[in-house]
Amino acid sequence: MLKNVxxxxxxxxxxxxxxxxxxxxxxxxxxxxxxxxxxxxxxxxNESVTISFNREEMLAFWADSIIVPSYKKLTADLAILRxxxxxxxxxxxxxxxSVIRExxxxxxxxxxxxxxxxxxxxxxxxxxxxxxxxxVNEDRITTNINLGEYDLENxxxxxxxxxxxxDFMLYGIGINDDEILEKYQVVDxxxxxxxxxxxxxxxxxxxxxxxxxxxxxxxxxASSENTATSSINxxxxxxxxxxxxxxxxxxxxxxxxxxxxxxxxxKVEGYxxxxxxxxxxxxxxxxxxxxxxxxxxxxxxxIGKSFQAYLSHLNTDxxxxxxxxxxxxxxxxxxxKVNELSDSxxxxxxxxxxxxxxxxxxxxxxVVLLKVDMLQTLNINVDYADADGD
Amino acid sequence: MNLKTYLENDYTDSxxxxxxxxxxxxxxxxxxxRFWSKGWIKTLYIxxxxxxxxxxxxxxxxxxxxxxxxxxICALSSLFIALGLKYRISxxxxxxxxxxxxxIDKTTYLNHYYFISILSFLMCFLPANRFYSLDNYxxxxxxxxxxxxxxxxxxxLICIIYFYSGLAKINSDWILKAMPLSMWLPSKYDLPLIxxxxxxxxxxxxxxxxxxxxxxxxxxxxINRKTRLIGFILVVIFHLLTKALFPIGMFPYIMIFSAxxxxxxxxxxxxxxxxxxxxxxxxxxxxxxxxxxxxxxxTNRSQYYLKYLLIPFFIFQLLFPFRYMLYPxxxxxxxxxxxxxxxxxxxxxxxxxxxxxxxxxxxxxxYVENSDFLTAFQEKQMSFQPDFxxxxxxxxxxxxxxxxxxxxxxxxxSYVGLNGRSSKRFxxxxxxxxxxxxxFKHKKWVLPLNDEIKGF
Numbered sequence: 001m002l003k004n005v006x007x008x009x010x011x012x013x014x015x016x017x018x019x020x021x022x023x024x025x026x027x028x029x030x031x032x033x034x035x036x037x038x039x040x041x042x043x044x045x046n047e048s049v050t051i052s053f054n055r056e057e058m059l060a061f062w063a064d065s066i067i068v069p070s071y072k073k074l075t076a077d078l079a080i081l082r083x084x085x086x087x088x089x090x091x092x093x094x095x096x097x098s099v100i101r102e103x104x105x106x107x108x109x110x111x112x113x114x115x116x117x118x119x120x121x122x123x124x125x126x127x128x129x130x131x132x133x134x135x136v137n138e139d140r141i142t143t144n145i146n147l148g149e150y151d152l153e154n155x156x157x158x159x160x161x162x163x164x165x166x167d168f169m170l171y172g173i174g175i176n177d178d179e180i181l182e183k184y185q186v187v188d189x190x191x192x193x194x195x196x197x198x199x200x201x202x203x204x205x206x207x208x209x210x211x212x213x214x215x216x217x218x219x220x221x222a223s224s225e226n227t228a229t230s231s232i233n234x235x236x237x238x239x240x241x242x243x244x245x246x247x248x249x250x251x252x253x254x255x256x257x258x259x260x261x262x263x264x265x266x267k268v269e270g271y272x273x274x275x276x277x278x279x280x281x282x283x284x285x286x287x288x289x290x291x292x293x294x295x296x297x298x299x300x301x302x303i304g305k306s307f308q309a310y311l312s313h314l315n316t317d318x319x320x321x322x323x324x325x326x327x328x329x330x331x332x333x334x335x336x337k338v339n340e341l342s343d344s345x346x347x348x349x350x351x352x353x354x355x356x357x358x359x360x361x362x363x364x365x366x367v368v369l370l371k372v373d374m375l376q377t378l379n380i381n382v383d384y385a386d387a388d389g390d
Numbered sequence: 391m392n393l394k395t396y397l398e399n400d401y402t403d404s405x406x407x408x409x410x411x412x413x414x415x416x417x418x419x420x421x422x423x424r425f426w427s428k429g430w431i432k433t434l435y436i437x438x439x440x441x442x443x444x445x446x447x448x449x450x451x452x453x454x455x456x457x458x459x460x461x462x463i464c465a466l467s468s469l470f471i472a473l474g475l476k477y478r479i480s481x482x483x484x485x486x487x488x489x490x491x492x493x494i495d496k497t498t499y500l501n502h503y504y505f506i507s508i509l510s511f512l513m514c515f516l517p518a519n520r521f522y523s524l525d526n527y528x529x530x531x532x533x534x535x536x537x538x539x540x541x542x543x544x545x546x547l548i549c550i551i552y553f554y555s556g557l558a559k560i561n562s563d564w565i566l567k568a569m570p571l572s573m574w575l576p577s578k579y580d581l582p583l584i585x586x587x588x589x590x591x592x593x594x595x596x597x598x599x600x601x602x603x604x605x606x607x608x609x610x611x612x613i614n615r616k617t618r619l620i621g622f623i624l625v626v627i628f629h630l631l632t633k634a635l636f637p638i639g640m641f642p643y644i645m646i647f648s649a650x651x652x653x654x655x656x657x658x659x660x661x662x663x664x665x666x667x668x669x670x671x672x673x674x675x676x677x678x679x680x681x682x683x684x685x686x687x688x689t690n691r692s693q694y695y696l697k698y699l700l701i702p703f704f705i706f707q708l709l710f711p712f713r714y715m716l717y718p719x720x721x722x723x724x725x726x727x728x729x730x731x732x733x734x735x736x737x738x739x740x741x742x743x744x745x746x747x748x749x750x751x752x753x754x755x756x757y758v759e760n761s762d763f764l765t766a767f768q769e770k771q772m773s774f775q776p777d778f779x780x781x782x783x784x785x786x787x788x789x790x791x792x793x794x795x796x797x798x799x800x801x802x803x804s805y806v807g808l809n810g811r812s813s814k815r816f817x818x819x820x821x822x823x824x825x826x827x828x829x830f831k832h833k834k835w836v837l838p839l840n841d842e843i844k845g846f
Contacts, residue, residue: 052579052586052589055579224580225580226577226578226579226580227580230580253757257756258756258757259756259757259758259759260756261754261756262754314576315810320807320810320811320812323812326812364803367742368742368805368813369813371740371742372740372741372742372805372806372807372813373807373812373813375740376573376738376740376807376810377573377810378577379573379574379576379577379738380577387430387434387498387767388500388637388638388639388640388641389500389636389637389638389639390500390501390502390638390734390735
């Protein structure tokens with residue numbers, strides 16, 4: 001017993017001396033020009049400066065360089081899309097339709113960068129539900145169009161609006177483009193009115209969220225504590241939730257039949273346009289990677305503090321030192337798998353669902369790292385586990 | 391010293407148990423009210439469609455909305471205990487109702503709930519109403535002395551808890567890696583004053599070692615008259631610190647107030663005097679205490695032998711935490727023998743476990759959405775505990791069988807991370823869990839950790 005204690009003490013001392021070396025290496029890292037730019041409260045105590053991670057800086061980077069610019073781009077993209085849609089009313093030509101489709105896809109791709117930020121106003125006004133609920137409810141859309149009267153605020157109408165509904169209106173209301181254009185040939189047709197109502201609703205919702213960020217930004221950045229409702233924790237939860245549900249389940253798992261006895265290809269994202277499900281999924285994976293690494297939205301080469309830096313700060317001496325790199329390499333593997341799929345997931349699922357399932361598994365491997373290793377490392381207070389601990 | 395003379399002829403002041411009884415009753419009442427006010431009766435006991443059962447206790451069912459009634463009964467009995475009114479029946483009702491609540495769902499298992507259960511069981515045997523209780527008015531008798539073993543048994547239980555939780559901390563993760571405190575403490579960066587020092591590595595080691603030495607030493611500090619005051623001050627500091635750092639509810643207060651039992655009777659009389667000041671007006675309306683006859687402590691024949699039941703009770707308490715030695719593999723990983731052993735705050739464990747339902751003939755398969763069946767809290771607890779996983783697998787199998795699915799097999803896709811180690815596969819995904827049953831036997835379908843955590 002005594003021997004054991006002596007052994008333990010020795011090891012303790014060794015461990016202790018190792019850890020002070022870690023502190024020194026951190027000190028080197030923190031001599032970083034960006035540090036002094038943003039950190040407002042410079043502490044006199046050197047020790048706590050070297051060892052602490054500037055969370056406000058991370059939140060400010062998220063807000064100023066990723067979230068707000070992507071919302072800005074989204075509202076701009078939607079405005080461009082609207083201009084084209086308006087012209088369709090008097091000029092329902094194949095060319096116009098093609099331009100509208102192109103602008104729709106651009107905005108939809110931008111949306112992939114925004115969907116994960118379900119905080120602040122976005123959460124309050126159910127932004128996501130107004131923008132990207134799929135599959136759409138075709139019958140209900142048809143009824144809405146025929147009646148010419150509908151309340152897009154009604155939750156029952158979530159599956160009749162947003163990008164998926166535009167997808168239906170631009171690709172799905174006829175068996176070919178002539179038949180689709182026919183619906184818009186009459187000026188102020190019900191179809192046209194529905195289309196314009198959809199884009200107006202999307203613009204108004206996006207604008208509300210974007211404009212709210214002008215004031216919400218400071219509150220967001222200041223909320224760096226560790227509580228169930230603080231910015232870091234909410235966004236970390238949102239990020240992981242998005243990856244698991246919005247990306248893994250919605251884009252891959254559900255249509256591939258992972259959660260059902262049979263495969264469900266009609267549940268892919270961008271079902272009616274057929275050929276964009278892969279583009280959208282890749283865009284979404286790219287958005288996830290950028291946010292994780294901390295690539296600025298408008299200039300990917302500008303790298304700020306985000307999860308990767310945060311994890312390597314927290315993991316300096318745990319066994320899980322390379323977690324950030326592990327996540328990125330698993331993510332890269334998943335992207336590789338997605339790249340092998342055909343442009344249309346509908347085709348892919350119908351012809352070779354096994355490849356789809358293999359891709360799903362490679363995405364699932366990332367979920368494990370996010371939900372177990374990353375959550376464990378972040379040690380954030382999650383809102384759901386509401387009970388006393390031991 | 392002869393055990394028989396100790397049990398029969400050694401006496402101590404009855405105020406100690408009286409004060410303990412009052413504190414216990416009031417704390418329990420407050421705990422239950424707090425539990426209710428947080429809405430946990432609904433979220434933990436009524437909302438879930440399915441409850442995880444302790445092995446052998448499947449017959450304990452959730453009472454649905456009547457669970458509120460159960461809490462009312464339990465809370466009322468704790469008030470009766472504090473008042474010392476119909477004490478014996480009250481403490482039995484408290485023990486039964488509290489334990490029933492705990493047995494409804496093991497998702498909510500906490501060591502301190504187990505402590506309350508066994509403490510209230512022990513108190514069923516103790517004459518805690520012989521002094522300063524309303525029962526004194528009913529019987530018109532009171533005792534100044536009670537057998538010493540009655541007070542000592544509570545002390546022994548508290549000492550076991552401290553010492554065993556200290557022993558459990560002597561393991562390589564805790565003392566050599568300062569795990570899991572190294573993961574937990576830095577996340578308290580937002581605490582005023584101490585937030586920044588909690589980032590320091592040596593603080594994690596200091597607190598790990600300090601916590602271990604504290605737990606091992608406290609019983610001796612409290613028992614020894616000379617060190618008692620220091621011990622008590624340490625108890626207060628330690629528990630208030632843990633209260634500030636971790637979401638551990640009422641436990642710190644329960645432990646702080648329990649420590650009073652170690653003090654001399656002079657302190658207990660002082661406490662009673664303080665209570666008297668508060669109760670001045672109520673006491674004026676009661677008959678004069680002087681009219682109550684002071685008698686010698688006596689037990690009737692049936693109660694006389696009852697106390698010998700406590701010998702096997704304590705032998706059980708001493709041995710049960712070591713049952714993990716009967717199982718191969720890493721205790722923190724497979725958790726065979728982990729509960730009811732005073733292993734507190736030892737592991738940071740997170741899991742991610744999904745279930746695949748397969749038709750063994752047609753090979754058609756699908757994954758289950760856990761949130762369709764479990765609350766978020768249940769899912770979290772299920773994800774890293776093998777006995778939860780097997781129970782849930784059977785529930786799922788039965789559920790889908792009831793829906794008309796045939797040839798059902800249930801496989802788990804499970805990953806767990808322990809004390810900062812990278813996540814790894816937890817359950818053998820080639821094993822059909824629907825064919826395995828829960829038992830006290832070693833669970834071979836839990837994959838090994840492939841890492842050894844040395845120690846108790």
